[in-house]
Amino acid sequence: MAASDGQLWIGFDSGKIYRCPATIPYSSGQTSAPSQCVLLDDASDRSVRSLLIANGTLYAGLGTYKNQGILWSCDPYVVNTCTNLDTYGDTYATSLSAGGGYLWAGLNNGVLWRCDPQKANNCLDWLPSNNTTNPDKNPANPVSYDGQGTLYAAFQEGVCVGEGQNCPGSIKARPAQTTCSTVFSGADQSGFSVAAGAGGVFSSTTNGIYRYSVAEFTQSGGMEWGRAFLLDVPAGGPAGVGGAKVSVSAKGLAGSIERRCRSNPSARGNRIDLAVTGPGGFSKTLKMGLCQLRGRPAISTTLNLPDPGSYTVTATTRKHHGTATFTVKPNRTGAVRVSLARK
Numbered sequence: 001m002a003a004s005d006g007q008l009w010i011g012f013d014s015g016k017i018y019r020c021p022a023t024i025p026y027s028s029g030q031t032s033a034p035s036q037c038v039l040l041d042d043a044s045d046r047s048v049r050s051l052l053i054a055n056g057t058l059y060a061g062l063g064t065y066k067n068q069g070i071l072w073s074c075d076p077y078v079v080n081t082c083t084n085l086d087t088y089g090d091t092y093a094t095s096l097s098a099g100g101g102y103l104w105a106g107l108n109n110g111v112l113w114r115c116d117p118q119k120a121n122n123c124l125d126w127l128p129s130n131n132t133t134n135p136d137k138n139p140a141n142p143v144s145y146d147g148q149g150t151l152y153a154a155f156q157e158g159v160c161v162g163e164g165q166n167c168p169g170s171i172k173a174r175p176a177q178t179t180c181s182t183v184f185s186g187a188d189q190s191g192f193s194v195a196a197g198a199g200g201v202f203s204s205t206t207n208g209i210y211r212y213s214v215a216e217f218t219q220s221g222g223m224e225w226g227r228a229f230l231l232d233v234p235a236g237g238p239a240g241v242g243g244a245k246v247s248v249s250a251k252g253l254a255g256s257i258e259r260r261c262r263s264n265p266s267a268r269g270n271r272i273d274l275a276v277t278g279p280g281g282f283s284k285t286l287k288m289g290l291c292q293l294r295g296r297p298a299i300s301t302t303l304n305l306p307d308p309g310s311y312t313v314t315a316t317t318r319k320h321h322g323t324a325t326f327t328v329k330p331n332r333t334g335a336v337r338v339s340l341a342r343k
């Protein structure tokens with residue numbers, strides 16, 4: 001998919017590219033394109049493997065038919081106007097990026113392409129594959145331009161960064177005539193996706209999501225999960241996830257809680273359902289144990305929340321209820337207290 005100005009462009013294995021309003025509601029019984037969608041063009045036997053909107057043009061990396069893959073250039077708003085920008089043989093573009101006056105295509109055969117978006121049949125191998133015997137084993141999975149003169153590419157064997165003219169397909173450093181630096185490498189670390197922008201560079205590998213320091217090209221920390229095949233950096237830069245430390249108290253109910261928990265601490269009625277709702281239809285329910293409040297003024301849990309804005313948290317047991325509202329701000333973990341009272 002590609003998105004711009006409230007529209008979505010969606011490419012299919014069938015070769016069709018549709019343009020749809022981003023506000024189409026979900027329909028569980030939908031078996032064909034919604035009536036609001038327009039068939040922009042049809043590549044027939046070639047599947048659509050990548051899409052990019054840049055500078056008023058839609059670019060599509062098409063798969064192969066009779067051992068020939070095609071890179072398309074299209075008017076995103078006029079049907080049947082896609083034309084061949086170039087052909088790349090028996091492979092396909094896994095990822096497209098624009099920057100520095102060029103269109104960049106990461107090919108599944110390990111080649112990184114640089115194209116003049118204004119001239120047909122003018123793409124060149126800016127980075128040849130480093131695996132000539134079996135190039136599909138080290139595809140140039142994603143490419144990302146940071147808007148500041150640097151292009152990043154993630155390869156099956158790791159992630160590298162190129163400044164200026166070239167970038168090695170191998171994780172090992174190339175000779176001095178190249179101007180490429182290795183950001184991250186590892187024999188067991190496959191690069192799945194990379195995103196750069198607003199001073200931040202992120203990559204997804206076999207073992208986690210990593211953020212890099214642009215100045216030193218050093219890894220600065222990883223998350224526990226990996227293999228994310230799509231990463232994106234917002235135009236304004238990574239906002240950071242906000243959060244809230246939610247504390248549940250039961251002032252004046254200590255005696256009642258003690259009696260309930262003494263007889264049967266694991267009873268269903270001694271469970272607190274903590275429901276959180278927020279922007280964009282966000283809804284999440286956690287469970288806490290009422291008996292954890294025995295002899296304590298409050299119990300708490302920390303929530304990482306996806307969007308800034310106003311949230312409501314409600315704590316409920318069979319005989320108690322409490323609610324509170326709070327506001328989440330990017331990069332901050334606020335505090336909110338819910339007091340249980342009898343229903």
